Amino acid sequence: MLETFRIALRALRSNKGRSTLTMLGVIIGVFAIATLIGIGQGVKRDVSEQITELGSNLIFVVSGQLNAGGEGFNPAAALGASTLTDDDIADVRSLADIESVGALSLISGFVQAEERSAPQAFNLAVEPDVLALVNTAPLVAGRLLNDDDETARANVMVLDRGPRNALFPGRAPADIIGESVNFKGAAYEVVGVVESPPAPFSFGGPDFSSALYLPYATARETIDNTQLFRIVAQAADGADVPAVVATIHDALLENHGQTEDFSVLTQEDILRVIDEILSLLTNAVVGIGAISLLVGGIGIMNIMLVSVTERTKEVGVRKALGASNGNILFQFLLEAVILSLLGGLIGLAGAFAISFPVKSQVGLTLLLDAQTVGLATLFSVLVGVVFGVAPALRASRLNPIDALRYE
DSSP states (O other), rough: HHHHHHHHHHHHTTTHHHEEEEEHHHHHHHHHHHHHHHHHHOOOHHHHHHHHTTTTTTTEEESSSSTTTGOOOOOGGSSSSOOOHHHHHHHHTTTTTTTEEEEEOOOOOEOOOTEEEEETOEEEEEOHHHHHHOOOOOEEEEEOOOOOHHTTEEEEEEEEEHHHHHHTOOOOGGGGTTTTETTTTTEEEEEEEEEEOOSSOBBBBSGGEEEEEEEEHHHHHSSTOOOOEEEEEEEETOOOOHHHHHHHHHHHHHHHTOOOEEEEEEEHHHHHHHHHHHHHHHHHHHHHHHHHHHHHHHHHHHHHHHHHHTHHHHHHHHHTTOOHHHHHHHHHHHHHHHHHHHHHHHHHHHHHHHHHHIIIOOOOOOOHHHHHHHHHHHHHHHHHHHHHHHHHHHTTOOOOHHHHHOO
């Protein structure tokens, strides 16, 4: 066994350039698969931590029937005009075991400050409780929205990192408190600045670092077509969250005339939905990466067939000295597996190497756990076995007399 391994390595080292080019397809394939799976796993972990940080007793009411009667997540149900109303907010607020409730609206339009604008801003009209419930970003200057802003329909605004940098580049957060921002033809005073870290994914759209916040009551009174985007509720400490969800569902179902055109989601539901989406995306891109492995496997098979032809006389000599068909088959199959496995290990090393730049430059976590490494290694071995069988069989079936005569 050890001698067979040495012969295989000697044969591969004798054609270093060809062996390297043969491995290239496997290197690219394993690198792509490991990277894409790692990013998918990393995003799942980051989002899970992001959501669970908010607490396990948050409940979201959203427009549309997202759960599609047990048939999986149906994102198309959330498209179109919102079916939620202010009566729904009142109904949820009146229920027992509800500690706090907040309304959230998504508003189109651009904010401007002098000659600058923030086209990427995520404009949200919120009730004060929403900021405390769904955004854990620290306050770095000024204050958050409060009940007085709601009561007075005040033209005030809180900026997160994205719109703050776009509207007031290079200025410290404390320096922009009191500045005026124009939105929908009205002037809004900046009363607070929060600082969210960039996130690869957030429920309901862009990450909160791109958000700006204005009072919900102000938006409802002064901005046309302000639709209720989300209702966020927090169950009381010690409350049975599934029972609270059922109570909210029944109350809103009655309010909507028994038409279930809304969904009530818990943290677990959101994590399950996100896991579904990311798993589908990961599987799709991994399938694309597997094409490179297929190409690499075909390359290994072609080169091994060439190697069998070049070493026909060697095979004849070994058989004349007593090597069995099984010995020859194992010899060439081992060479194919070594080529494929070595390519896979190089691909994995490349994935590990880019994990730090991906995190620092893009903000994505590339999580290469033992399962991912194991799968990539297994794929590499399987490629070598599957595509090495045909050349190995051909070598093992050579007639020793004909092989010795081969020139």
